[in-house]
Amino acid sequence: MNTHTLCLNILIILFTISPVLLIGIVSNFPGMKMKKDDVFFTKALAYLLIIEFTFILIMKFHILKVSLPENIYWYVIAIVCVPLIIVLEILLAFIMIKAKGKNVKKLSFWGSGKKLDKYHMIFILIIAIFEELIFRCVWFNILGNDFGINLYIVIAISAVVYGFNHLFMGSKIIVQKIVTGCIYGLIYFLSGSIIIPIITHCVQNYFVIARGERCE
Template identity: 50%
Template sequence: MNIHILCLNILVILFTLIPASLVGTIFNFPGMERFKNNKNNFFKAFMYLLIFQVICIFIMNNKLFEIHFPKDNMFYIIALIFIPIAILIEIIIGCIVVKLKGNKISKISFFKSNKLDKSIIINTVVIAFIEELLFRQIWINILHGYFEINIYIVILISSLAYAINHISMGFNVIVQKFVTGVLYATLYLLSGSIIIPIITHCIQNYVVMKVGASDE
């Protein structure tokens, strides 16, 4: 690997490390108060930032975006099966973290928003799609394919990066996303296609948003 490719790959990793925190920092600038309290604004800004990152990375190295569809249809069924499993895992992890903190679990709740319209659902699904491209396909291909880091360590690193990207949502969510990040990475590696975790992640986000809206 020449020095040019090495520098580009390091730049990609640093560029995609904590995009959500970057949006949160911008929203804390003076004059941003009227945007900060609206979750839809945050998700929209986050989505635009991720799209911008993907475009920049594609220009730098489009080989990172090679997508293969699984030839075995069983993987599509597996993707659907793991939607409720991923949701259940996050619920269980959340309950465990709450109990370890010594708190009582009064009610299991999902995403809440003062106004949950189609745009915020679309934004969240698009975010899930791009997160899979960034934290699974791109990170795993760079860390394992270019830097030749052990694949199990790569799964942990990419999942941790994905989890930390949710730091604004609290420690509980970080732990939940780390575990599901490992799940998505496993689906990607076993199927050989980013399409499988994309299906699971996008539909999971959609279901969580809809269930959360119905609880209001």
């Protein structure tokens, strides 16, 4: 790998390591009067991820490798992983609450009571798609192929970065998303297609946002 490629890879990693942090910096920049509501954040994150991925394609077009899995059962696995991940996230929340010595009155999958408009939901699905393209497809290509890092280590690294991009949602969510990120990375690695984790991520986001999940 020549110096130009090395520097470009490092630039891409640094640029995509924390889109949430970039939004926070911009929204809190002196003189900027931006709304701090959920709709603004969702739209801003969706736009930023699109911009980041567009930049990557301009710099390294070959990095995008989208192929359909050879075996049809991977689509079944993508859907089956959705309830498994949701249950796993709830159980992790339960364990973390109990570890703090608190009583858990209820473990449930509940309706949030907040109806999202279709455009907000579209932005949420866009976020899921581009998170997979960046944290799995792009990061796996750079860390695994260009830097020669063991792919299981790459799975762990991308999962941790993905998890900490949910810092604004609290410490329990970070742990949940690190574990979830490992699952996304594993099914991407095993299936050989970014389409599979995209399906799982999008379907999971839809059900979690539409229904919500809580442990209290």
